[in-house]
Amino acid sequence: MARPHEDHLWALVHTERAALAEDLVGLDAEQWRHGTLCGRWDVEDIVAHLTAAASLNRWQWVRSMLGARFRPDVHNQRRMLEHRGASPADTLARFRGVVGSCTAPSGHTAAYLGEVVVHAQDIRRPLGLLRTPSAATLTPVADFFARRDFAVNSRSAVAGLRLHADDGPFRAGDGALVTGSPLALLMSMAGRTPYLDELAGPGVATLRARLEGAPQA
Structure with a gap:
């Protein structure tokens, strides 16, 4: 059973995912292809990455890393492509489906909250979307x-x-x-x-x- 502190952190994760999903609803096709603060990934890539991150338990993560020969970039690229939909709308729908997920490869919940916060800002800042988490x-x-x-x-x-x-x-x-x-x-x-x-x-x-x-x- 999760400790109260971990429950609180997961609630924050869910809040930040939901806020990002709402920010994405009105994006046009060009905005979905827009560059981000996360290297070569565009907006849709990051959203698919966040879906992947919310879908992998410890053993799934280990298997994926083994398959990638413990190269995080290869692991992340493969899982991102796996969770990217046929269209931005499909990718967003997949992300909405994991907003309430507590699945993670480890118990470092603050790190997974950080992943959502950082990647959301990777998207928001280049697009001029204004939201600052508390x-x-x-x-x-x-x-x-x-x-x-x-x-x-x-x-x-x-x-x-x-x-x-x-x-x-x-x-x-x-x-x-x-x-x-x-x-x-x-x-x-x-x-x-x-x-x-x-x-x-x-x-x-x-x-x-x-x-x-x-x-x-």
């Missing part, structure tokens, strides 16, 4: 990202830096100060360099130097 949603993800490298090398990126959210409770690390909104700090930890422009403090230059040219996950 500090209550962003804080557990930022805490997790600052503590460890998981799907992204977030802990390594901010090692030796002191992070301070200017409109939320998130605090982490020691060293040169980096301040900004919880969303800008989280997205920067996830390697999304456009958000660096929203940060301030003497540690920003170090963080920028570490992130520039880093691949997006």
Whole structure:
């Protein structure tokens, strides 16, 4: 049985998935093909990836990674194509079907909340869609990202830096100060360099130097 904290995090995951699905309803064909902050993937690719992420339990993930010879990019590409529909409408319908899913390869629920938050912003920012998750949603993800490298090398990126959210409770690390909104700090930890422009403090230059040219996950 899930602990109350995990239940709370899953509820946040479901809320963020539902919010993204609503943002996607009115997209036209050109917008579905639009570039994102996630490397070569377009909007529909990311939506299919999120469907895949909500559909794989631990053993399915292990089998997929074995088949990909433990190459995450190969695994992600195969699973994304598997869950991409015949049309954007079909892809969106598949995503809506997993909005309430609690399926995941591991118990790192904060990381899976982070996956939805980060990829939603990967889509929203290039399209000019305005939605910022609450500090209550962003804080557990930022805490997790600052503590460890998981799907992204977030802990390594901010090692030796002191992070301070200017409109939320998130605090982490020691060293040169980096301040900004919880969303800008989280997205920067996830390697999304456009958000660096929203940060301030003497540690920003170090963080920028570490992130520039880093691949997006």
